[in-house]
Amino acid sequence: GESVGLHLPTLSVQEGDNSIINCAYSNSASDYFIWYKQESGKGPQFIIDIRSNMDKRQGQRVTVLLNKTVKHLSLQIAATQPGDSAVYFCAVYTGGFKTIFGAGTRLFVKA
């Protein structure tokens, strides 16, 4: 079955530095990936997505990298700000709508 894992449950970065959050998945047929951000007391919120026919996608201050060879994706946040403090989830789709969410990485931004 599908499994999604995160390399680090907690990440602490200095304000202004870049953050990298990683996610591994197991099913090579997975075709669509999303990163969500969850702030305290709120539901997860979409950040950025990427399809399996791409290896990189950029948004505002965020970049997602996909390495299908090793079944790994990462979320890079440039110039991390205090408002970026949250739990970040990768979500992996393998056909249809069924989503597997990773365990989440908690990002702390130190001022």
Add this chain to the structure above:
Amino acid sequence: DAGVIQSPRHEVTEMGQEVTLRCKPISGHNSLFWYRQTMMRGLELLIYFNNNVPIDDSGMPEDRFSAKMPNASFSTLKIQPSEPRDSAVYFCASSLSWGAGREQFFGPGTRLTVL
């Protein structure tokens, strides 16, 4: 758009009582999802509907849990009887389409505490 609406936001009940959680998806979205989130198990998909029809309920923990979607703008998740281990935050999410853009929009959640 107001986004996905869930009610109540907080629910405290006693073991054995029936609990009903409610969700109003974003207008025009044709897929709806119920999730449960706990510290121990993370975010778990319980059930999802497409065009008001349950597609996959394999995540529903046991027969005490049931979900309905009588129309495109309303869904309920019911627990009867409730148990302390059901305490969690329950999220409802909706999505626009089956193919491209499978982004899910989450509601604020219902924090359930079963004493």
